[in-house]
Amino acid sequence: AFADSRAAGEGAPVPVAHRGASGYAPENTLAAVDKAAELGIEWVENDVQRTRDGELVVMHDTTLDRTTDAEEVFPDRAPWNVADFTADEIARLDAGSWFGEGYAGAKVPTLKQYLDRVSAHDQKLLLELKKPELYPGIEGETLKELSNEGWLDGRHVKDRLVIQSFNAESVARVHMRKPAVKTGFLGTPDTSDLRKYGRFTDQINPSHTTVSKDYVDAVHDVRGAHGKPLEVFTWTVNDAAGARAAADAGVDGIISNFPDVVRDAVAE
Ligand code: G3P
Ligand code: CA
Numbered sequence: 001a002f003a004d005s006r007a008a009g010e011g012a013p014v015p016v017a018h019r020g021a022s023g024y025a026p027e028n029t030l031a032a033v034d035k036a037a038e039l040g041i042e043w044v045e046n047d048v049q050r051t052r053d054g055e056l057v058v059m060h061d062t063t064l065d066r067t068t069d070a071e072e073v074f075p076d077r078a079p080w081n082v083a084d085f086t087a088d089e090i091a092r093l094d095a096g097s098w099f100g101e102g103y104a105g106a107k108v109p110t111l112k113q114y115l116d117r118v119s120a121h122d123q124k125l126l127l128e129l130k131k132p133e134l135y136p137g138i139e140g141e142t143l144k145e146l147s148n149e150g151w152l153d154g155r156h157v158k159d160r161l162v163i164q165s166f167n168a169e170s171v172a173r174v175h176m177r178k179p180a181v182k183t184g185f186l187g188t189p190d191t192s193d194l195r196k197y198g199r200f201t202d203q204i205n206p207s208h209t210t211v212s213k214d215y216v217d218a219v220h221d222v223r224g225a226h227g228k229p230l231e232v233f234t235w236t237v238n239d240a241a242g243a244r245a246a247a248d249a250g251v252d253g254i255i256s257n258f259p260d261v262v263r264d265a266v267a268e
Pocket of ligand 2: 045046047128
């Protein structure tokens with residue numbers, strides 16, 4: 001029921017629910033995916049890391065303490081690194097209470113659970129490999145999971161998935177392993193380097209604090225890995241004025257904790 005993807009530089013930017021609709025529900029939980037769907041937002045962003053026993057899970061911080069009750073459940077396990085806990089241990093945590101009592105019992109989703117929910121809502125996924133330098137091999141493992149869940153099938157692969165990271169080598173590895181998958185680099189490379197990035201990315205995704213019309217124009221002037229102009233998805237824009245400024249600069253997507261506010265602000 002969602003519209004086709006827009007061409008770079010044309011029409012209103014696409015709103016993306018940052019860590020799900022994380023202004024309304026606890027970040028990176030299935031509740032935040034559900035909330036985005038309820039708001040009619042088709043794109044959700046998440047962060048993927050790996051447990052000690054090799055399960056891919058959805059979590060932003062590399063430690064569990066800010067967004068779960070890990071300190072209470074495992075008091076002797078400081079600093080609560082995601083990488084030091086098994087999937088079973090993480091499944092025992094409450095990832096909702098910190099946000100609000102109504103979300104008590106929300107879980108840290110596995111990537112598989114997360115993909116199932118996004119699919120169930122017919123949504124699209126901007127998947128961030130978070131600190132992949134801590135998780136050697138996570139690119140191949142993530143692609144395998146996506147493949148197992150049917151996310152890499154057929155010609156629609158490019159319409160529903162982008163894999164992004166702040167780590168350019170990691171993005172390049174994703175592109176080399178599965179050239180059909182769209183990728184994004186998180187950051188604001190010098191315009192003289194854009195051609196280099198365009199060999200393995202389709203998007204350049206800068207902090208909104210670094211976005212200008214000149215920069216966005218320069219990015220759009222370079223072709224990405226699939227032969228189309230590089231797109232720009234900027235983060236994290238949480239108010240209407242910021243969304244309008246980003247839209248005026250010509251960005252293609254706006255990543256927001258309040259994606260409905262962004263959508264309404266940039267509606268033409
Ligand atoms: O999608 C971009 C944005 O999520 C990057 O920053 O820290 O929220 O992962 P962060
Ligand atoms: Ca992120």
